[in-house]
Amino acid sequence: MSRTLALVTGVFAMCWGSAASPKTEITVGAYYFPPVAEISHTNEPQGLLGDLIQGIEAANEDVEIRVFYTSPKRRYLDFEAGLYDVIFFESADWGWSDRDATMSRPILTDEELYVALKKPDRDLSFFEDISRHHIVAMSGYHYGFADFETDSQVLLEKFNIEFSDSHSRNLQLIKADRPSVAEVAIISRSYLQMHLSEHPEDWRTLLISDKLDQRYQLRIIARKDGPVTADDMLHLMAPLVTNGAYRLMVEKWGLQLPRGFLTGFDLP
Structure with missing residues (x-):
């Protein structure tokens, strides 16, 4: 056994007890974020969350994870109400920094792009100021162009914006x-x-910006009064x-x- 593996095994033994001990139950919040x-x-x-939950449970027999389904808008209220203990893959910029929670180092990164319909007279300059255009966005999501504001009424007052609960629907609206x-x-x-891997014909249909709306570093967030901290979850992922x-x-x-x-x- 390597020194690193021995250390990991020892940490789990101290934190979670023997196999005969009761399982540590952790409730993970999840919403549509494909x-x-x-x-x-x-x-x-x-998605990635489903694979990760299976992997954590397989690697830690004394841990049992259940999933609580929330929505982008309700995730904060449900978190503060104690309806779930942990949520994976959240950015500190998405309204978590001033909440009573622990936060891990980043464990994932991705970025968001602007997408429009390809037209003969349209090039990448179309995305220079998207506030001039009609926008379709996911309800409850944080966006760079809107300074991470999520209040629908505020956004409707500032932009020509349509809200949706499906990326697929948003792309269909663009293509229509x-x-x-x-x-x-x-x-x-x-x-x-x-x-695009499932619909390669859309390479000819969609104009994709080279300008980012945002690039995000995603972390684990955990309630301070919950059964585990964000760093405990990193131990389980180790x-x-x-x-x-x-x-x-x-x-x-x-x-x-x-x-x-x-x-x-x-x-940690």
């Missing part, structure tokens, strides 16, 4: 060429890659990081690890 997190028709977590409803959608690079399983999960969904994550990964 390909990071999705929910199947049988109410099972999918209805400029009075939607001229620009904001889509994560990972979702866009997944969509076997998946050291054996390469987490990296493969991330790459499977077209996502990226933060720069230096693997070489600089140390147990």
